[in-house]
Amino acid sequence: MIELDGLTKRYGGKTAVAGLTFTVRPGIVTGFLGPNGAGKSTTMRMMLGLDRPTAGRVRIDGRRYDQLQEPLHEVGALLEAKAVHPGRTARNHLRCLAYSNGIPERRVGEVLELVGLGAVADKRPKGFSLGMGQRLGIASALLGDPRILMFDEPVNGLDPEGIHWVRTMMRHLAAEGRTVFVSSHLMSEMALTADHLIVIGQGRLLADTSMNAFIRENSRSYVLLRSPEPERLRDALAAAGHRAVAGADGGLEVDGAEAAALGEVAAAAGVTLHELSPRQASLEEAFMQLTHESVEYHGRAQPPDGAPPGAPRGPGWGPGAGGPGTRGGEG
Structure with a gap:
């Protein structure tokens, strides 16, 4: 279990994380969401003792990370997949980690096979693709068979098979009673993986709730009927x-009713239905609704009205509100 109590981090006059208090519980996959610049990476670094909080505290099974005697046996983390020595092979990279934490060497071969890198175990990671680097980072996190696992963008660079494998692995680890905490910008994947959500914006807690409750509370649900x-x-x-009410595509939309009840109304009136379907927003739509005011940079899908092709765009258009090429810092 991971417990945050009033966790705060300031850099000069800027507050990156502001009084975060939440608990990551075992037995479920907890998703960690927030726009770019929300403070997600800073929060995860403080959880692992890589950054010192300005205020507040983090406890991992009741202790600070720096109080853990053999941390890889208790916490496995993937924050930066490319953080490996360029001169070591994948196998030797894991051997060094294993030796430093009292992990048997046989475990190195096990995790290399588990993540699908057995065939390239004796190659240097500097030649790995992004997806292969991610797999090696996951192998490092799993090396000590820890009870707590933290992943930052674990499917970055993976192909569809790899993404499915990571999703299945995380849900399996949680089913074993482990604590699984994962940050990702891929909303469609998070919707398939996470049971619970922690959402932050501008360093502050916006939501701490189940996946279903988050979507229900931050979006509109209705039943669509066509006749x-x-x-x-x-x-x-x-x-x-x-x-x-009339929908944009010609159907009728009804809020606050069950589809079955509406079908019975139509049947009793002798009205033919061509469609009767409950509709609910996606996780992405609910997330955008909740965090809209917390986004540092807003882009537009189109140039300002009347602007000819190739004309300069003013602030508020393009990748960032600060002008073309501007982008927010990663969370």
């Missing part, structure tokens, strides 16, 4: 106390 007799359907629904 060749839309007016009869609208009248039947109104008579039953349901307010139907």
Whole structure:
């Protein structure tokens, strides 16, 4: 279990993390979300003792990270996949980590096979692709068979098979009762992986809730109905106390009702339905809704109205609100 209590980090006059308090519990995958510059990486570095908090504290199973006698046996982390010695082979990189933490050498071969790098174990990582580097970083995190695992962008550079493997692995680790904490910008993947969400913006806690509750509380859910007799359907629904509004694509949308109940209303009125489907926003839509005010830089999908092709764009258009080429710092 990981416990944060009032965790704060300031750099001069800038507050990167502001009083974060939350608990990462075992047995589930906890997703860590936030826009660029939200303070995610800084928070994870403080969890691992790589940055010293300005205020507050982090406890890993009741202790600070620097109080752990053999940390790789208790916490495995992937923060920077390319943080390896360029002159060592993948096998020797893991051997050094194992030796420093009292881990049997046989475990090196096990994790190399587990992450799919057995065939390149004696090659130097400087020639690895981004995805292979990620696999080696994951192998390092798993080396000590720890009860707590932390991953920052673990599927970065992986192909679809690799992404599926990471997702399955994390859910399997959580099912074993381990604490799994993962940060990612891939909302579609997080929606398939995480059970619980911690969301921060501008260094502050915005949400600490289950995946289902997060989507429900930060988006609109409704039932979509389509019929060749839309007016009869609208009248039947109104008579039953349901307010139907026209959707953008020609259907009728009803909030606050179960699909089954609406189907029964249509059947009782003898109205034919071509579609009856519950609709709910995606994790990405809910995340955008919650964090909109916490985003440092907002881009536009199109140039300002009336701007000819190739014309200079003013502030507020392009990759960052500060002008073309501007981008936020990574969380």
